[in-house]
Amino acid sequence: MSIEGFRPGTGAAGQPAILAIILHGWGSTAQAMGDVAEATREAWKDTHCVDTFVPLLAYHRQLRSARAVDVVAKILKDIDELVQIKSPYERIILIGHSLGATIARRVFLVASGSPPGFATEKTFQHQQKREWADKVHRIVLLAAFNRGWQISPRLSWWYSIGFNICGLIGHVLPRWAPTIFDIRLGAPFMAQTRLHWLAYRRQQLAAGLQQETSQAVGPAAASHEPILIQLIGSTDDLISPFDQVDIVVDGNAGGNPSYFLIKLDKTDHHSAIRFTATDGDQAAAEARKGRFLVALTGTKRDLTNIATDPSLLIDEVDKPDHKVKDTVFVIHGIRDDGFWTHRVAEKVREQNKPATVFRAWTPTYGYFAMLPFILPWIRRQKVEWFMDQYVGAVAQYPNSSFHYVGHSNGTYLAARALIDYPACTFRNVLFAGSVVRTDYDWKTPIGQRRVERFLNIVASKDWVVALLPKSLEGFRCFDLGGAGFDGFKQAKYDAPPEIAERKYVEGSHGAGIAEAQWDNIANFIVGGQIPPDNAAGFVKKQLGWLKALSSTRATLWVLAAIVILVVPALVLSSSLSIWACITILLVYALVVKFVITRL
Structure with a gap:
């Protein structure tokens, strides 16, 4: 042989x-x-x-x-x-x-x-x-x-x-x-x-x-x-x-x-x-x-x-619960520690009908600053972290359907998981402050029955999405975009009823997950209900000057200017005094700690 x-x-x-x-x-x-x-x-x-x-x-x-x-x-x-x-x-x-x-x-x-x-x-x-x-x-x-x-x-x-x-x-x-x-x-x-x-x-x-079971029909x-x-x-x-x-x-x-x-x-x-x-x-x-x-x-x-x-070997893993029929993931964004996720989970359980056991899965990956968020491999590591959580949930609730609420980077985790993991499925998916590309393909997972309903909440003053992820969307190598500010294209043109979008919740990046929206989130996750046109907290228009500024992709120009200024400074730093160098490093450290990591 x-x-x-x-x-x-x-x-x-x-x-x-x-x-x-x-x-x-x-x-x-x-x-x-x-x-x-x-x-x-x-x-x-x-x-x-x-x-x-x-x-x-x-x-x-x-x-x-x-x-x-x-x-x-x-x-x-x-x-x-x-x-x-x-x-x-x-x-x-x-x-x-x-x-x-x-x-x-x-x-x-x-x-x-x-x-x-x-x-x-x-x-x-x-x-x-x-x-x-x-x-x-x-x-x-x-x-x-x-x-x-x-x-x-x-x-x-x-x-x-x-x-x-x-x-x-x-x-x-x-x-x-x-x-x-x-x-x-x-x-x-x-x-x-x-x-x-x-x-x-x-x-x-x-x-x-x-x-x-002898009563089974057929062989x-x-x-x-x-x-x-x-x-x-x-x-x-x-x-x-x-x-x-x-x-x-x-x-x-x-x-x-x-x-x-x-x-x-x-x-x-x-x-x-x-x-x-x-x-x-x-x-x-x-x-x-x-x-x-x-x-x-x-x-x-x-x-x-x-x-x-x-x-x-490990005693913190719960036994499988076959009675649970619905489980919702509530995943926070890059600029918070996710405390609000527990409140949303509480609302979901309150709104649920008593006949159905509804569980919430609210893990946290900790505070995630903007600077590492830009790096693709760091973002993908968070997706891998989430999918490890997902497998654990599937094992613990083997008879459950899974729903998803994501904010900011939480939206990226689910969107990327649906691309890279064919076995990942959700029933109702809600995004707020989305950093996903506007041309993301929702029709494919919906056509494959891996997503049943999708709702995107767009804010009126989301400067975080408007100035950074939207600026990066012009580069195909970045799987980030401005859907939290501009909305998804598939939700605008010939959108099937399974793809919904609600504009515009009044406020900035966290407006879609603010306390005033918790009932709306719970209503969609439990019953697939879209917030009505006259829902409290929504306005008809976005902030005009922010919309105009975001269209210029100004953030890219600012980043380019920083590189142009910083690189020569580093080259010339050898001619500066030791105290000048220490001062520059101190200022840089303060900017990183109190500005960049808090964006």
Whole structure:
């Protein structure tokens, strides 16, 4: 067989066959998985013929540009070829280490097809369900990335430098992003994988319930959920328990009887795949191998006997609440700490009918100044933060529809999430003080039924949007704009009834979320009601001089003037006295602290 990395088994004629797919970690090689492959062949040596497929993946070079979705697609193609050439396999085992564990989980999910209601990435949209997916018996993850990595002071200096380099390349030069860039916390690939797994589990639970219900009409759909085993090192110096165990998706999914968490004593990130001693501790290496073999062949009772309760690792995650049917995100902007979000959430709950349980999700990313807000990669990090929150909400409220109220940067988070995360869906969406481009395409998510209704509140004196985001809209490289001041184009011309806009709430940037508007916000989120034309607090016109000034894109000229003045000053600073330099630095610090960071 010509597929690189495939090794046929040596079992006796007529023995049932097993295919083990083994995926190495980031910056590692197929050879590094030698102990794992050998132990896998040994596990069934007396009863089965075990074929192993250990491919060398693109990310064995740490900075190689290979998107995670493309890596998954390539592995799927190779497996398809293997199962066509080889005689039918009795079962298939997926094994992955580190980044390879994340890839292994997604390979299975894509092979299993998209569950109802789940929208996958463009790369996978034409992928068909594989018959071999139903033969996947177990998925064994060693030292896996589950939620995704993030830069943390707890990382070693070596990993911190490496992740910072990968993050810089990915954000500044996305075409050359290394695979590990797609595995960061909240990144589209990671969030989509987590949402895919949640949707898959819901599908399997529904199929299992249908099988148990004899009154079901017609033949029941088959339920198939492989056993998922996570092996984590007790001293992993790369992945924290917070990342190793996706507590909201795996460990808190209603007591999943097919999920097992097993600890490996005296094991760090790299030694998790070493079953022969390299540091003199033969006992620890043998113990790792023993637990790995149980993960491969043990019964659920065997696994339960050596497993750890994942809920013991993190205790602040609430149990899933299946009664909640509606949940609203209320997300603040860049210039406040989000205290008002709790008041809006309170109004939503007050206006809601008693028959429906309505929950509010009001997380905060803290104060976010204007200067870093301009940088695209900083904004995208906030989107990733939000999508991590979104996955948590979907896991906690599995039967809920989700609504959204956003102000300022909060509007950007939802708008960008709808572009980058196909599985992100909302029912009613309200924007106020929007910093999104006026040409944003709302018709697409509405046509895809990922948004049911949208309302944009435009202020009469929103100088923040008028002077900065609107000025940047002329540059296509910026996904910012003046929709909070000029409105959305699709709301003006041939707008479908699902896209609404209300002009003009009296006031500046925060007018749309002021106390006087809380009832209007709640009415829209709960019942889809648009504020009437005679609603209190609205006027017919915007401030004339501000509208004229915003049309000149004056902010760009001011910024250009600052650069022209500051750069020569820096060049000439060497000729100034030390006290003059100190004075300039002091003035600059004061301007940053009391002016720029308060815009």
